[in-house]
Amino acid sequence: MLDQGLTPNHPDLPNARQVRLNGSNFADGDPNNPSPTGNDNHGNACAGIVGATQNNNQGISGIAPNCRIMPIRIFNTGGSGITPQKLADAITYAWQNGAHIISNSWGYNSDNPNLHPVIKEAIIAATTKGRNGLGCVVAFSAGNNFANNGFVHFPSNVDVSGVITVGASDRYDVKAFYSPLGNTTSNNNQLLDIVAPSHRAYSSQIAGETFEAWSIDIPGNDGYNPVHNNDGGSLPIIGSILPNIAVNNFSYTGRLEGLPIHVLKLRV
Template structure:
C-alpha cells in the first residue's frame, strides 16, 4: 500500500543482499499507547495518614456524590474510589494529595508481563527486541488459523524449529489423488512450481531463512523465535536453487496461496521490470482480502522494484541496529515502511541456522507482524492491517525516505483496526503552491504529517 504524498517469461531475482499516528516515545517497548491508558479508567487508590470514620471520608475529600468509596481489605487506611464519567484519575489524584489527611493518591495502574522466549539463540536476534516483540507477545503470539504464504525457494519443512508451524492442507490426503480438486495432487504442504510437484523443499536457503523470521516456533527451548510463534507457514516454491523464478510460475504461486486460504503473502524478491501477469495476480489477491508484503530491493537507489512498488503491496525497506537505513536498501516515496534487515539470524536448511541481510530479511518481519495483527483482530480487512502497520512505527535515522518509520510490534497490537485513505494527491504526484488540497477519508481521528520532498 503506497502511503506517501509528495514477462512473457521474466526472470526475477531474490532480494537477499549478497553473502492513524500514535503518540509514544520512539523505541519505547514498555509504554502504553494513547489508545490504551496505563491505568484502570475511573479508579483511584489512596492511603490516609491515619484511620478515619468512613462517613467523613467523602467530606474530607470533597468528593462528588456519584463517587463510590470502598476500603481495600488487608491494607490499612487504603481505599479505592470509583469515579464518575469524565473525571480524570490523574488530575484528581494530584488534587487529593494536597489534602493534609492523604498520604498518597494515584490511579490504579496497569502492569503487564514482558514475554521473552526460552529459545536458546534468542539473544542473537537483536531485531526482535528492537521492534518490541517481547512486549507484543504479552498480547498476541499468533493464531494457528492465520496462514502466511512464503513465495520463495521453498522451505525446509522438516526443520525442528519450523515443522510444527508448517501449513498442512486439511482437504488433501497423500494418496495420488487430487482430493480437494484444486488442481494439485497431494499438495500436503504447498507446491513446487519449479518442478511442478508436491515437494516444495528449499534447495537454496533463502526461503527457509525468511520462514524462520516469520514463524520459527517460539518458546520451544531450541534455536530461535519467529515473530509469529503459532501462525502457519505455507511453502510455495517458485524460485530455483540459484534464486531465480519466472513470472508465470510466480503468478501461479500467488493464486495458489489465495485459493488455499493464505491471509498474508510474503515476497522477498523482485525486479525493476514490472510484469502485467504478476500485477494481475497481486490485484486479485488484494481484492480477495489478502495482505501482500514485498522487499523493496537492494540497489541503494530510488529505482522502483516490483511487486513492492505496486499500490496493493506493502513495500519494505531495511534498517540496521541503529535504526539507520541499511546502506543497500532502496528508498523513495513508494516505500511504505521499514524493518530490520542487517545481521538477521534465522533458520537454514538441514537443521541449520545462520545470518542474512537484505530487504529480503526485512520483508518477513512485516509479513509476520501482519499475521499477528490478523490473529488479534480476526475481522480486520487487509487495508486496516496495512494502516496499522504504517501507523505504529518508530522514527528512523535516514536522510532519505524509507517509509513512515521502522515497525513496532507492540504499538501495532495496541491500535484498533481502522482505515484512513488519501485519494488526492496520489503517491508520486508533484504538487506546488502555498495551499494544497488533500482529499481523503478516515474512520477515526488521524494526524496527517507532511513535509517538503
C-alpha cells in the same frame, strides 16, 4: 511464503505449523515438494523470522510463533527465476488455498510499476478475493538496489491497495545502506510503507560489514551455515560457522543477508 522453499519438519518450524500442499512447487523438481534445494536457504530464513517456535530452548523465536506457514517455491535450483506467468500462478495458488498474508521477498530490477501485467492482476485478485472476499495482506520487499540509483522495484511499487512495501533498517535503527529511499515525487509509486531489521551493508560497501541477521537454516552442511558464498566483497569468510556451538547449530544461521533480497532475473 513465496520463496526458495521450506525444510519439512525443521527443528524450529515443525510440520504441524506448515501447510505443505501438492502443487506448491512452481520451480524445477517435484511439483508437490516445496523444500529448498542445494544451499538455497532464503525461504527457510524468511519463514523462521516469521514463525520459528518460541521458548523451545534452541534457535530463534519468530515474530508470530503460533502462525502456520504455507511454503510455495518459486526459485529453481541455484536461484534462477521462473516466468512471470508462473509467478502470477503462485500468487493465485496462495490465496485460493487459504493464505491470509502473502510474503514476497523478490522482485525485478525495474521501477516500472506495470512491468508484468499478469503479476499485477494476480496481486489485485489476492488483495480483493483472498480471505473469502476480505482480501489478503500482500507484502513485497522494496529491493536491495540503493547503489544502483536506489529505486523501489517491481512488484513492490505496484499501485494496488493492500500491498505493503518493505525496506530495510539496520542495527542502529536507520535505513540499511543498500535499501532504497522513497520518492514521493515519482510517477512510478516510489513509496515505502515500513522498514524492518536487516544487516547494515555489504563488505564491498562498508568495510567490515556483512550478513548478520539470524534465522533458521537447512539442517546439515547445506544452506548459509557453514558459509558457502560471500556477499560480493571479502566477507563473510567462506567455511565460517555461526552459530558454532548450540543445540542443532547447523539448523540455524547468523549469516542471513537480511530482508528483503532476491532480485529475479527471469526469462519473459
